[in-house]
Amino acid sequence: MKIVATKDELESLLGPQRAKGNSIGFVPTMGALHKGHISLVNLSIAENDITVCSIFVNPTQFNDPADLKRYPRPVDSDRQMLENAGCDILFIPSIEEMYLDNDYTLLNEDFGILDKVMEGQSRPGHFAGMITIVNKLFNAVKPHKAYFGNKDFQQLTIVKYFVKKHNLPLTIRECPISRDDDGLAMSSRNRLLSPEERKAATLIPNTLFSVKKTWGTAKISDLKKFVLDEFAKEPILKLDYFEVVNFDTLISVTEPILPEMPIIACIATFAGKIRLIDNIRLQ
Ligand code: PAF
Numbered sequence: 392m393k394i395v396a397t398k399d400e401l402e403s404l405l406g407p408q409r410a411k412g413n414s415i416g417f418v419p420t421m422g423a424l425h426k427g428h429i430s431l432v433n434l435s436i437a438e439n440d441i442t443v444c445s446i447f448v449n450p451t452q453f454n455d456p457a458d459l460k461r462y463p464r465p466v467d468s469d470r471q472m473l474e475n476a477g478c479d480i481l482f483i484p485s486i487e488e489m490y491l492d493n494d495y496t497l498l499n500e501d502f503g504i505l506d507k508v509m510e511g512q513s514r515p516g517h518f519a520g521m522i523t524i525v526n527k528l529f530n531a532v533k534p535h536k537a538y539f540g541n542k543d544f545q546q547l548t549i550v551k552y553f554v555k556k557h558n559l560p561l562t563i564r565e566c567p568i569s570r571d572d573d574g575l576a577m578s579s580r581n582r583l584l585s586p587e588e589r590k591a592a593t594l595i596p597n598t599l600f601s602v603k604k605t606w607g608t609a610k611i612s613d614l615k616k617f618v619l620d621e622f623a624k625e626p627i628l629k630l631d632y633f634e635v636v637n638f639d640t641l642i643s644v645t646e647p648i649l650p651e652m653p654i655i656a657c658i659a660t661f662a663g664k665i666r667l668i669d670n671i672r673l674q
Pocket of ligand 1: 419
């Protein structure tokens with residue numbers, strides 16, 4: 392695996408590949424890699440001639456400076472995991488490389504409600520920072536396909552919208568949520584949980600699985616009450632939101648439910664200071 396820190400070095404490796412007609416798959420990450428990330432890398436390797444993974448903890452998408460400070464950065468084990476997976480190129484730029492001259496100007500995109508609900512409401516500015524860095528990374532890598540996990544469902548929706556709106560010449564590949572054996576969605580933030588918080592956090596997937604089981608027989612208001620009651624019983628977790636939304640538009644779903652409507656339930660909670668999100672497709 393080649394490791395590069397600048398866009399010029401990256402282009403010196405990728406330019407000749409593009410000229411040969413080789414396809415480039417791209418997995419953008421903030422590091423602290425887990426099996427979920429590696430499943431994206433594996434898919435990229437299976438679908439492309441060259442796979443590039445980036446590790447960049449993007450300061451502009453953290454609305455809470457303490458969250459940025461505590462974000463895990465296990466660079467050596469990340470490198471080893473990518474090497475073992477068979478990744479071809481690791482792009483690991485500095486802050487200055489991505490935000491030249493300390494210019495933190497963000498893209499000012501109109502996403503309608505996509506960036507205003509759920510995470511958008513709870514983490515102001517997060518999506519502007521996210522899409523700014525994703526756009527910079529797309530410009531640097533110029534991939535044919537880019538791989539995003541479904542755990543960050545709202546991020547994925549916004550990236551897909553951005554690519555479509557600007558006619559970017561790449562395909563976004565949506566990848567399923569990877570879960571640990573106890574159901575908890577894999578996340579870089581899980582390693583920050585205490586053993587008690589980690590155990591309590593299994594309430595998140597378990598509640599989503601119960602919601603899915605009763606979907607079609609219970610009213611949405613009853614489902615919301617059920618989720619609120621479940622979290623009220625668990626003092627270690629604080630529910631931020633539970634929403635049932637249209638999968639494409641993120642508009643809150645109200646009865647009557649049409650069978651052809653794509654619907655997803657999304658949840659965000661805090662375990663102490665650590666924010667955890669998850670979701671489940673209902674229909
Ligand atoms: O999902 C992430 O890890 C980040 O939001 C991304 C896409 C790498 C942009 O910083």
